[in-house]
Amino acid sequence: MEELPLRHADFRRIDLNLLVAFDALMQERHVGRAAARVFIGQPAMSHALGRLREALGDPLFVRAGNRMEPSALALALAPRVRAWLEQAHGFLFARDDVDIGQVHATVKLGLIDGLDAMLLPPLVLKLRALAPGLRVWSRQFSRNALPGAIDAEEVDLAFWVPEPGYRDWHGMQRLMRCGFDAVYARSQIRLDGPMTLAVAMRYPQVGLGWRGEEDSVVDQVIAAHGLARNLVALTDSQMATARLLAAMPAVSLQPRIYSSIYRAMPDMEVAPLDVDTLFMDMCLIWHRRREHDPVLAFLRRCIADIVQDHVEPQAP
Numbered sequence: 001m002e003e004l005p006l007r008h009a010d011f012r013r014i015d016l017n018l019l020v021a022f023d024a025l026m027q028e029r030h031v032g033r034a035a036a037r038v039f040i041g042q043p044a045m046s047h048a049l050g051r052l053r054e055a056l057g058d059p060l061f062v063r064a065g066n067r068m069e070p071s072a073l074a075l076a077l078a079p080r081v082r083a084w085l086e087q088a089h090g091f092l093f094a095r096d097d098v099d100i101g102q103v104h105a106t107v108k109l110g111l112i113d114g115l116d117a118m119l120l121p122p123l124v125l126k127l128r129a130l131a132p133g134l135r136v137w138s139r140q141f142s143r144n145a146l147p148g149a150i151d152a153e154e155v156d157l158a159f160w161v162p163e164p165g166y167r168d169w170h171g172m173q174r175l176m177r178c179g180f181d182a183v184y185a186r187s188q189i190r191l192d193g194p195m196t197l198a199v200a201m202r203y204p205q206v207g208l209g210w211r212g213e214e215d216s217v218v219d220q221v222i223a224a225h226g227l228a229r230n231l232v233a234l235t236d237s238q239m240a241t242a243r244l245l246a247a248m249p250a251v252s253l254q255p256r257i258y259s260s261i262y263r264a265m266p267d268m269e270v271a272p273l274d275v276d277t278l279f280m281d282m283c284l285i286w287h288r289r290r291e292h293d294p295v296l297a298f299l300r301r302c303i304a305d306i307v308q309d310h311v312e313p314q315a316p
Contacts, residue, residue: 018055019081021048025060026078029067039169039288098294104133105295110141110149110158114238114258119159122306130302134295150287157296157303160285171291173284173300175307178255180218180278182271183241183262188249195271197278201227206244206252209234218253221278242268255280257307282307 024034025045035045053060061068070078111119116138127134141149141158147170149155160172182200189203201222207229208218222229233244238261241252246267253273254262262268284303290296 015051018048018052019085021045022052022060022074022077023081023085025049025068026070026074026082029061029069031068036168100131100134100294100298102133103131103295106135106137107295107299108137108139108154108156110146110155111138112140112159112161112236114261115159116140117238117261118257119303119306122309123302126302126306131298134299136299147285150285153287156290157284157286157299159303160283161280169288170285171288173304175282175284175304176257177279178257178282180253180273180275181256181259181262182251182273183245183254183259184249184251184269184271185245185267186269187267188245188247189251189269195273197222197225197273197275198227200251200253200273201229203230204232204248204250205229206241206250207231207234208241208252208254209236217280218278221275224277225275253278255282257282 020038021034024037025031028034028037031045031049032042035042038045040048049061056073058071058073060071060074062071063069120136120138123136127136139149139155141155146155146158146160147167150158150170182195184195184203191199193199207216209216219229232250233240235241235244238258241254242262242265244250245252256272259270262270284300286296286300
C-alpha cells in the first residue's frame, strides 16, 4: 500500500496538547476532574474544550447533569487518540535503556539547613562511583518555600516534611519516620541520670523553627505530657543551634536525622528520647512532570539508601 503523505501544515490547526485534554475528558467525563488529571486549572480545561470544539466543528461533550457525555464523533475519536498518546508516551518517556553512568547533568536539590551536611558527603561519593557525570547543586530553602521552588523549576528534587503546600501535581516519596533526640553540651549540662522529656524541660530550650512558628509537633507533644518548655531561641540554623548550646546550659530537641552532625562535634551530647508520639515523616518531593526522569529516579534511590544507612528510623 502506498504510504499517505504527511501534511505537516495540517497540524497547525490544532495544538496537540489538546489531545491530552480530550483524553482526560473522556476518562473523567467531568471538566474539574479532567483538569486535576493533567495538573491544570478548571478554566484552562474549559478553554481547551472550547478550542477542540472549534477545531473539530463538533460539541464533543454535552452536559448531562453532573457529567459530560461524549458525542458520536468523540466516541469515534477516543480509541485512536488514546492509542496515539500511549505510543507517544512510550517513545518520549521510556528511559529504561539509559546508562546512568554515561549521563552528564546537574540536579538542583532543595534542602533545609543541616541536611546538606548530612546528605551531601555520602551522596557525592556515591555519584562519583556510580554516575561520575552527575553533579548536584544544593540550595537551602525554608520548608514552606520548597513547593513553590519546585513549581518554578528552581529545584528538581527537595527534602520535605509534609505540611500544607503539597499539591496533587507534586510527586512524593516517604523516606522514613524520624524520632527526636535531645542535644546539649556536656560542658554546660551534667546529668546524674538519663535524659528524658521531663528532664529536658528543666532547661532553657533552643527550638528548631523551620516555619518561624513556636507551635509545632514538639510543643504539642510536650503539652500532652503536661509539660511546658522555656523557649529562649528559635532558629532553623544548625550552626547557630550548636553555638548556642555550647554557650549556655540549654537543650534542643532535634529530629534524629541531624544527630550524626551533632555527634561529630566534640562537646555535643545526643540523647535519644523514648517518646512514641514525637516524630515527623521525612519525604522527597518533585514535580510530576519529572515523574519518569531517569536521573531523578536514580537520585531518589541514592538518597533513600543514604537516609536508611545514616539514620535509625522510628517505627510507624
